[in-house]
Amino acid sequence: MSVVETNEAAAQVPENWEPKIIAFCCHWCTYTGADLAGLNRMNYPANVRVLRIPCSGRMNPQYVIEALNKGCDGVLVCGCHPGDCHYVTGNYFARRRMMIFKRLLEYEGLEPDRFQVRWISGAEAGKFRDTVMSVVEQVRALGPLNLTREIPYFELPAVPDGEEAFDAVPEEVVPEEVSA
């Protein structure tokens, strides 16, 4: 099976498929905001799994790659609004890092909607709900992300045999004695 065929097989959406989103939420703002959304009995899709991190500055780009590798279809990173960080500057660092990392993932061919970063404060329960709903809808439209699949075949250059094998050796062995 060639690389192209595997990709097309992955693009087929299985029946009853639901997107799986992981949301990394800052403890001080977004996690509290999600809590408030629950207290207010707001409905949002159950496709999102909320994981608490101490600060968006703690967000390691490796978490995102690992989540996508291990079968998540989208990743959402949420933190306090710039200026509101509990640790004063954490989300400023996160902002720079995530801007670079998002561009790198898109460069490598990930759809932009699959990795999103949002600032949601502890009082913005409605924004949390709206964000989750829009991310789930965007990822649902994109279909499953199947990065875990094996790419079983990769074309090696043909190995020459017989007479050709000798001709194929690059001209690098120069039996020239080194002076001194």
Place this chain on the structure above:
Amino acid sequence: MTAQDTIRARARELLESGEVASFVGWEAGRFANQTTPLIISDPADADKLVFNEYCVNTLAKYVRDLVPRGKVGLVVRGCDSRGIVRLIVDQVIKREDVYLIGVGCPGVIDRKSGEPLKKCTECRHNNPVICDEMAGDEVAKDAPADRFAEVREVELMAQPERSRYFESIYAKCIRCYACRDVCPCCTCRECFVDARRENWVGKQNNVAENRFYGLTRVMHIGDRCIECGECERVCPMDLPLMKLNRKVIQDLNDLFGEFESSMSLDEGPEPLITYDLADREEFM
């Protein structure tokens, strides 16, 4: 007196006077068009040192392991000297741990093809950025016009095509970690890939794990990459690793202002370990 003679004479003097405990340079290889890095501590060995157009290896990384034995002397070209700046700024070594003999470098030649190496055709700083003395004159060389041309080439591809392109790269990677071992930015005492108990990266060789390693490597080097191109040169699978490194550098330039890492010892913090209140807001 050629640069090679100066290097030999100075290496002997430095070792005899005890100013340096070891000296790093290149020695002639088995064939005339080949050299290997050489570490000497005996002044009598100084005549083994060579400097010619086949000195492809960058020497900065060797210093890290030699510093515990005492002061290290080494020959630096542009790429070596930026590697040394990197090690000093990362506090792996101190400035007084090294004695640098600078040489201007017109670029080195790939012994297989006889053409200039790719890393040298892209080189922007062929003269050392720091050194204690110069052996020979600085070499004038035209800097390439556009260092991000290959990045833009990939960016022009459509999304699924790009995805497939990088997948084929990661399918080839054998995770030998040569790109890490040769990189003067990768100086962690324990690399995340060696931290077996934490198990950051799995042991399987598949696209997912290779991508995890590749992306993490790029993010770890990120704003510190000195663009020496050694990772690409040592890659046994000939993967275009600089396309990834340069993408990050290009974004850093676009977003946070023109920037080139490791050009002097007293430059400000790198873009990713600092912040600006006026940074672009994309995540509101």
